[in-house]
Amino acid sequence: MAEHEFDLVVIGGGPTGENVADRAVAGGLSVALVEAGLVGGECSYWACIPSKTLLRPAAALGQAKAVQGSAQAVTGVIDARAVLRRRDEMVAGFDDSGQADWLKGAGVTLVRGRGRITAPRIVEATGPDGATVTLTARLAVAVCTGSVPVLPPIPGLAQAQPWTNREATAAESVPDSLVVVGGGVVACELAWAWRSLGARVHQLVRGPRLLAGNEPFAGELVAAALREAGVDLRMETETVEVSRVPGGERTVRFTTGGRSESVTAAELLMATGRRPATDGLGLEALGLGTAALADVDDDCRVRGVAGGWLYSVGDVNGRAALTHMGKYQARAVGDTIAARSRGEAAEPRPWTRWAATADHRAVPQVIFTExxxxxxxxxxxxxxxxxxxxxxxxxxxxxxxxxxxxxxxxxxxxxxxxxxxxxxxxxxxxxxxxxxxxxxxxxxxxxxxxxxxxxxxxxxxxxxxxxxxxxxxxxxxx
Incomplete structure (x- = not known):
């Protein structure tokens, strides 16, 4: 078992973890970043980047068709295979060597493995081969593990092998048909994307409107456009059962208005929410439950931890589960840890770089539907x-x-x-x-x-x- 010591240990190598590490190194600290999967995380390979790449061609085509002159120049339809090739380019063929090289150039030590906190300021990283490296953090540990999809306990769902955002953004071909369960951002964006690429799409929404956290007119306008594009959109549904013929299509049974109905499609996307990725972090060794990572102050320091050495940053703390807000928090955290190492910024001051205050009431978001x-x-x-x-x-x-x-x-x-x-x-x-x-x-x-x-x-x-x-x-x- 190898042992190493750093000023800061970051668990999670998505955009949030990368930015914490980068800012801390820029502040003069030594940093190890522990990542079990691809450096760059969910956003780079299975969320923001690929989903927006899938969506962009339809938006560009629609804008070209809307204006006389350019409309006459449009002579074909979207080339789905070309779109998927561009998606592969945008995610670097699911190869993270470029991002790993960036970390090295920034002065961050990358440790491949799954991080687990075993004691205050101690992180064990278990690699793919089972070998374990013990990392000691002189100053702080930052948990930046993001979030994972939530799959509801619906009979037959697991056996039907549904898509989550990962499978939906990484698919190698356009399905003939797709059922999307959900009415939030992921559901609406991916319903749009696959419909624009030629799939027949059914969307089942539990509530009375789409994008429920937004102004009502937002969901109404998106719903109208989805229907105009040919999406079979059903509101106020309750999915009660999923079944699948081995190797075949999925049938989703749902209730609506007191009636029982069903739809069948080649693929099923469950876009029913996400939760903080806290499994296997070893928080019990600190006497903490998984909810503790959501109890942070404005510099994302976990409350109730003696010595104030534990930070929870990005999606995992639940304050604003968006890539740009995770990176915003990360910049503040990296600067804060470095400043405290120099005896500065004992406590964050509002509206300085040492406090992530804008994720309370000033969170921007763009939903890339049409x-x-x-x-x-x-x-x-x-x-x-x-x-x-x-x-x-x-x-x-x-x-x-x-x-x-x-x-x-x-x-x-x-x-x-x-x-x-x-x-x-x-x-x-x-x-x-x-x-x-x-x-x-x-x-x-x-x-x-x-x-x-x-x-x-x-x-x-x-x-x-x-x-x-x-x-x-x-x-x-x-």
Missing amino acids: PEVAAVGLTEHAAREAGLRVRAVEYDLGSVSGATLFDPGYRGRAKMVVDEDRQVVVGATLVGPGVGELIHAATVAVVGEVPLERLWHAVPSFPTVSEVWLRLLETYGR
């Missing part, structure tokens, strides 16, 4: 639930001059939520083609708590879709 959904901060409902006195205004994005130039038939909507007492924007939602590139303006306004009186002087260029910000302010009134 139309796109982009949002930041609080919905109107969430703001009122938080006790804020708010006023919300909406505007038809299709009425903005820049949107008409983008697409003569542009359909979309924008909403701005204002805290009436402070006169600042606390939330914004946009739905429409290409709106993902607009949301950062709202993010700056929400995070910076820019007063509305100042926002009047942030003049949007004409003719762009960004002119919607002026229209929202005009709708709100002086």
Whole structure:
């Protein structure tokens, strides 16, 4: 059993772990990163990168077809095999040597194996060959293990061998047909992706609307577009049983409106949520339960651990399960650990690099359906639930001059939520083609708590879709 000592040991080599390690090394620390799978993690190989690669061709084709001139130049349909080849290129053929080389160049020691905490500041990494390396952290251990899919206890589901996001983004061919169970981001994006590539898609949603955490109009517009694209979308369903002929199609039985129905397809994607990946971390050796990793302060340090040496960063702490927010937390954590090693930043100060405070009420997200959904901060409902006195205004994005130039038939909507007492924007939602590139303006306004009186002087260029910000302010009134 080999032993090694470092200032910081990071468990998990996805984007979050990589960024913690990189920032800590930049701060002068020695760092070991333990990863059992591919360096780069879920986002690089089975989530953000491949899913958006699968989605992009349909969006590009739709935009080309929307405008006279370019529409006449479109003479074919999407080449699914070419799309899958590009997906393979974007995930580097599921080869992480490039990311491993990046870690080496950054000065991070990569340890291949599954990390387990066996005592305070002690991590054992068990490699594929069963050999174990003991790593001692002089300063801190950062758990960055991400999240894993949740599969509900539905009779017959395990035997049916369903897809999760991993199989759905890594598939080598387009299935003839697909049942998607779920109404969240993964379900909607992958229903879009595979429908655009030619699969017949059925989508079963448990609740009354899609994308339930967003403004209601977001789910309504996406649902309408999915149906227009040919997706068989069923709302308020309860999946009760799954069956499969050996080597054959999957049949999903569900209830809706008191009736029992079923659909059959070549593949079944279960997109029914995710949970923090805490299995096998050895938290019991510290007297902690798995939920302890969700109890962190604003520098992602786990509360109740003597000496404050344990950090929980990214999806695993459940604060904001998005790649960009995990990387945001990671930068703060890496800087914090390095600063504390120098006797600086005994406690994080709000709105400095030593505190991850924006993952409370200023989280941006883009959902790459068609139309796109982009949002930041609080919905109107969430703001009122938080006790804020708010006023919300909406505007038809299709009425903005820049949107008409983008697409003569542009359909979309924008909403701005204002805290009436402070006169600042606390939330914004946009739905429409290409709106993902607009949301950062709202993010700056929400995070910076820019007063509305100042926002009047942030003049949007004409003719762009960004002119919607002026229209929202005009709708709100002086």
